[in-house]
Amino acid sequence: xxxxxYLRPRGGNTYLCSFHYQQHYAIHTSSPVSKNSxxxxxxxxxxIRYKKNQLQPAYKDILNTPxxxxxxxxxxxQYTQQSRVxxxxxxxxAPDLLLANFVHxxxxxxxxxxxxxxxxxxxxxxxxxxSPAGSAVETPDIKxxxxxxxxGLNAIxxxxxxxxxxxxxxxxTLPTMVMMQQITGKKxxxxxxKSTVMSWRLRKNMMVGAKVKIQGPDMYQFFATLxxxxxxxxxxFKGIENTSGDMFGNISFGLEPADVxxxxxxxxxxxxxxxxxxxxxxxVTSAQTDPEARTMLSALGLPFVGRERLHNVPSxxxxxxxxxxxxxVYSY
Amino acid sequence: xxxxxxxxxxxxxxxxxxxxxxxxxxIYWRSIGTATAEEVKTETASSLLTTPSIxxxxxLEAFKIMSGLILCRQPIVTPExxxxxxxxxxxxxxxRKRLMWTFPKWFYYPEGTLAERQFSAVQPVVDGKDRDEFExxxxxxxxxxxSKQEIVFPERDVERETEESAKIYAKIEPRSRTTEADQKNxxxxxxxxxxxxLYLLVKKDRRANEWKFPAAExxxxxxxxxxxxxxxxxxxxxxxxxxxxxxxxxxxxxYPYNPEDKEPYMGAKVFFxxxxxxxxxxxxxxxxxxxDYAWLTKxxxxxxxxxxYWASMANALSKH
Numbered sequence: 009x010x011x012x013x014y015l016r017p018r019g020g021n022t023y024l025c026s027f028h029y030q031q032h033y034a035i036h037t038s039s040p041v042s043k044n045s046x047x048x049x050x051x052x053x054x055x056i057r058y059k060k061n062q063l064q065p066a067y068k069d070i071l072n073t074p075x076x077x078x079x080x081x082x083x084x085x086q087y088t089q090q091s092r093v094x095x096x097x098x099x100x101x102a103p104d105l106l107l108a109n110f111v112h113x114x115x116x117x118x119x120x121x122x123x124x125x126x127x128x129x130x131x132x133x134x135x136x137x138x139s140p141a142g143s144a145v146e147t148p149d150i151k152x153x154x155x156x157x158x159x160g161l162n163a164i165x166x167x168x169x170x171x172x173x174x175x176x177x178x179x180x181t182l183p184t185m186v187m188m189q190q191i192t193g194k195k196x197x198x199x200x201x202k203s204t205v206m207s208w209r210l211r212k213n214m215m216v217g218a219k220v221k222i223q224g225p226d227m228y229q230f231f232a233t234l235x236x237x238x239x240x241x242x243x244x245f246k247g248i249e250n251t252s253g254d255m256f257g258n259i260s261f262g263l264e265p266a267d268v269x270x271x272x273x274x275x276x277x278x279x280x281x282x283x284x285x286x287x288x289x290x291x292v293t294s295a296q297t298d299p300e301a302r303t304m305l306s307a308l309g310l311p312f313v314g315r316e317r318l319h320n321v322p323s324x325x326x327x328x329x330x331x332x333x334x335x336x337v338y339s340y
Numbered sequence: 341x342x343x344x345x346x347x348x349x350x351x352x353x354x355x356x357x358x359x360x361x362x363x364x365x366x367i368y369w370r371s372i373g374t375a376t377a378e379e380v381k382t383e384t385a386s387s388l389l390t391t392p393s394i395x396x397x398x399x400l401e402a403f404k405i406m407s408g409l410i411l412c413r414q415p416i417v418t419p420e421x422x423x424x425x426x427x428x429x430x431x432x433x434x435x436r437k438r439l440m441w442t443f444p445k446w447f448y449y450p451e452g453t454l455a456e457r458q459f460s461a462v463q464p465v466v467d468g469k470d471r472d473e474f475e476x477x478x479x480x481x482x483x484x485x486x487s488k489q490e491i492v493f494p495e496r497d498v499e500r501e502t503e504e505s506a507k508i509y510a511k512i513e514p515r516s517r518t519t520e521a522d523q524k525n526x527x528x529x530x531x532x533x534x535x536x537x538l539y540l541l542v543k544k545d546r547r548a549n550e551w552k553f554p555a556a557e558x559x560x561x562x563x564x565x566x567x568x569x570x571x572x573x574x575x576x577x578x579x580x581x582x583x584x585x586x587x588x589x590x591x592x593x594x595y596p597y598n599p600e601d602k603e604p605y606m607g608a609k610v611f612f613x614x615x616x617x618x619x620x621x622x623x624x625x626x627x628x629x630x631x632d633y634a635w636l637t638k639x640x641x642x643x644x645x646x647x648x649y650w651a652s653m654a655n656a657l658s659k660h
Contacts, residue, residue: 078435088433090418090425099537099660100414107586107614277448 086224093228093308101307102158109153109300113330117320119147148256150296150320159257159295159304164227166192167199167219168287174201174208178215184285185218190273192230196220217285234289235309238263238270247311250302255319257295259305262288296320403594404605407567408555408612410590410656411540411582411622413530413635417517419660420535437488442481458494527634530621536637537658540622541644542575543632551634551644553653555610564589568613575628580620590614591656593649612656 062071073080120140125132140146151157166188172180181198188196199217201210210216222230239245248261264286268274274281295301297320302312328338421429449456466484468477478485496509521529530538543550556571558564565587572582589611596607624630634644638657642650 083435083439085432085436085439087429088436089429090421092418095418095660096415099419099658103658104585104614104616107588107590110586110588112588280447 086226088225091225091228093232094225097160097308101304102160105158105304105307106153106155108303109159111153111322111327113327114152114322115330116152117150117322119149121146148296157294157296159293159300161227161231161291161304161308162294163221163223163292164230165219165221165290165292166196166230166287167217167290168285169199169217170285172283172285173216174210174214180283181215181218183281183283184287187268187274187281187284188218188220188287191233191271192220192222193226194220194222231291231308231310233271237272238267239310241270242267247313250312250314250317253298253301253317255298257293257297257301258290259293259298259301260288260290262286402605404603404608405558406555406608406610407558407564407571408553408591408593408610409540409568409571410553410612410614410653411572411576411617412614412658413538413617415537415660416534418535420517434488440489442483442485443489443491445481462492462494464490464492527636527640530617530635532635533637536660538635538637539641539657540576540617541634541636541641542624542630543634544629545631549646549649552649553612554630555612564611564613568615572615574625575622575630577623577625580622581618582620583616583618585614585616587613591653593652595648612653614656 070081075082077083120143122137122140124137125135127133168181168184168188170181170184185196185198196218197220198215199219201212201214201216204210204212242263248259252259252261254260265284268284268286269278269281274284291301291305293301293304295304299316299318299321306312331338445456445459449459463482466479466482468479468484468486471477471486483489496505501509517534519529519531519534520526521532526532532538540554541551542554544552554571554575556567556574558567562570565584568584572580591612592610593612594607594609597603597605622633622635624633636644638654638659641653641657645653
């Protein structure tokens with residue numbers, strides 16, 4: 009029996025016959041006139057590419073070991089000691105926030121969504137939705153505060169842009185990367201430039217910075233160091249500005265190179281760090297709005313200054329109106 | 341803001357307690373505008389859970405609204421670890437040491453310096469002699485990669501020490517996690533059980549249900565919050581640094597009064613507000629009716645209060 013042409017291995021290619029089909033196939037049913045008809049195999053699922061040499065028996069155990077198994081090469085022990093900040097959050101901060109954030113008669117505050125076409129024209133059918141009114145992108149709905157959406161600290165991004173890497177030498181990012189690894193406990197990834205600007209001597213794909221995302225116990229440890237050791241020793245530091253925030257619960261601020269020197273890992277060996285860059289810190293929280301995020305972070309010890317900016321908070325009059333409809337009347 | 345009247349029951353439908361009866365003549369039931377008053381009347385009629393006894397005795401008044409206080413002292417130290425947690429953390433930290441990158445000696449102690457020589461002199465010898473017969477030695481940068489790396493720091497040169505460096509290297513002696521109050525089991529002390537949250541319970545001169553969270557009636561024209569503040573001053577005195585967590589009540593408890601007591605109310609409804617104490621002491625004030633008090637953890641409270649009360653309060657209290 010002739011081998012099926014679609015299953016013959018193709019030479020000079022690491023992929024075994026790029027597309028592997030499922031076993032299920034149908035025989036072409038046609039009129040008996042065409043005796044030498046071909047079999048048509050209908051692919052059932054999407055085509056997948058894989059490198060067959062990576063499925064050899066020697067790698068079987070390595071690939072099948074999950075990340076959390078200590079025998080895996082990717083295993084990293086996370087919880088090596090009690091996390092003081094996390095325990096404080098779970099025992100004290102979260103229950104208080106559940107009470108403090110509660111809003112009586114709260115309803116969903118819809119975000120800006122893509123607009124559907126009204127159907128006045130037959131060409132509206134299957135037309136893509138328009139961009140949201142009053143915003144370039146869709147914004148999320150603000151849901152009522154419940155026990156399952158108490159704001160918490162999810163991740164911290166530390167990102168540094170090293171100006172000397174553009175002006176002098178791309179290798180100038182390396183000391184900053186080592187410093188970030190020391191203070192966060194995780195190896196950062198380099199950041200490459202995305203565009204070319206001749207006046208700044210910037211080319212595309214130059215290594216100009218580094219970033220690292222920390223979560224879990226490492227994140228709480230970094231947060232504690234920041235709040236208890238570094239920030240209090242910064243000159244004229246009163247707190248993070250209340251204007252900081254991306255409207256949906258993520259707070260950012262930056263540290264100057266002089267402030268970075270206050271980290272214990274850097275301060276202990278000042279001669280090792282002659283040229284350091286500052287960096288931005290972004291606190292990614294699960295809060296839905298900025299005021300909530302600030303409340304939660306200040307409960308963990310991070311101070312804020314400036315005029316309080318409230319947004320996406322239902323007005324008192326609107327909530328009173330809901331109760332009035334039910335016959336509850338407030339008098340002051 | 342004062343909650344004047346509620347048209348539908350606050351508690352579950354299984355409760356047999358009666359709803360408040362509207363009394364248009366009383367100031368509590370004054371509504372703004374006639375339209376709303378009519379709405380109110382129809383709502384009340386449809387949603388009342390009336391029983392024959394209420395219809396027979398319309399002279400009985402509404403429930404007494406009370407503001408209660410859950411005053412708590414947060415944990416001062418981290419929670420005590422269970423034996424399993426200790427074993428787990430020990431195991432994970434040993435794994436981390438085993439998998440850790442080799443100490444970059446050349447980065448911290450540059451080659452050729454005196455510090456590097458002193459450091460290298462005190463490091464344990466790494467020769468891999470304890471390996472199997474035909475096993476290849478796996479030593480890189482003076483580290484046997486089959487096990488965790490042992491680092492020994494050279495002793496400080498005490499002669500050349502300055503005041504500043506002495507401060508840095510001074511050994512930190514942590515204080516004990518258990519205090520005198522723990523040994524004596526002094527329940528009135530705020531320094532007992534530093535790893536747990538302590539809640540204030542007061543004892544009133546009653547024949548039953550003596551121990552309770554403090555509570556006081558909400559007077560005419562007062563808010564729940566104001567009543568709680570007044571309660572704090574009248575029962576505990578002014579020497580407390582407290583902070584009210586939220587205007588939202590954390591717990592709710594209702595109970596009927598005994599008809600024999602001839603109280604002017606059917607019963608009481610208590611809305612508990614959560615507050616935290618940061619400094620000071622609770623001193624029972626004269627005239628408050630408090631004869632004793634205790635700062636208790638969540639585990640100890642069920643021994644002091646009765647089951648129905650505990651059922652209302654338990655979920656408002658933090659486990660730790």
